[in-house]
Amino acid sequence: MVQVSSGAEKRPLIICKTLLAGGTAGCCAKTVVAPLDRVKILMQGHNKFYKHTGVFKSLTGVYHKEGFIGLYKGNYVQMIRVFPYASIQFMSYEQYRGFLQKVTHHDHKHLVHLMSGSLAGMTAVLATYPLDVMRARIAFQLKGEHIYDGILGTVKTISQQEGKLALFRGIVPTLLGMVPYGGLSFYTFETTKTFLLDRFPDIFGKPCPKNTGGLVLILPAKLLCGSMAGAVAQSIVYPLDVVRRKIQLSTMLCEPDKYKNKSLWTVMKTIYHEHGLKNGLYRGITINYIRVVPMAAVSFSVFETMKQILGLDTGVSR
Known part of the structure; x- marks a missing residue:
């Protein structure tokens, strides 16, 4: 098990x-998949130009309409x-x-990973959620149809037109989703990491740089666990x-009242009945798998590497 020295x-x-270490990991991971992130938002919101297109056609469509910079809109x-x-x-x-x-008892290590990941995810969401709403609004805009311009301008427009609470629109499903997502992602990474170092130390491990007698994952193994x-x-x-x-994009969709100020269950039923x-x-x-797998791989890998560089990782003991 990894221990912070x-x-x-x-x-x-x-x-x-x-x-x-965490901030560096997150920025590296998101930058790698930023174009896929933009297209995912356009597809999820059923944007009029991309609601019937696939992943790669949407990517090329954004590129032709808005250029290379358009792929990174809102980044x-x-x-x-x-x-x-x-x-x-x-x-x-x-x-x-x-x-x-x-x-907790040492036999409850799996529960510890699950609970820690869930709580960490919820903590991060609560601290930064308005920025997620702003980013989604900016990324959903198409060239020539801008409503929101810049961070301060977006805050002002949303607050004046919809009230300050609109900056937290959609936070309930986000928190509910973060409980299993945060828990499972950290749990899967830590469990896979421990398994590889325990069962295949000569293949996937290398001596810890701090000379503690422990092992750390090699880079390909970090990417595998993160994926x-x-x-x-x-x-x-x-x-x-x-x-x-x-819910975040409700005011920008063709029928805003369908999702605006509706409960999580109501929105979910509406989406299911209309689109299946x-x-x-x-x-x-599909695009989420294409973006999440490398994003998680880069995120966890950079974090583990940064911990080693900064002297925070003593490795897993033999």
């Missing part, structure tokens, strides 16, 4: 290093959101896990992600 370092320094807001989000998520996970390990974490978690919670986007599972609750799942 204390040594002579004070707790605030360890927390700051963990925040830096600057994403970076402003992702750094604190990922920082808080990874740091919170380490803190929650450390606390739960002290108050599995993203795929497993996303398969289960994806419908809630679709519901969240519909494949083209409704799981619309965009």
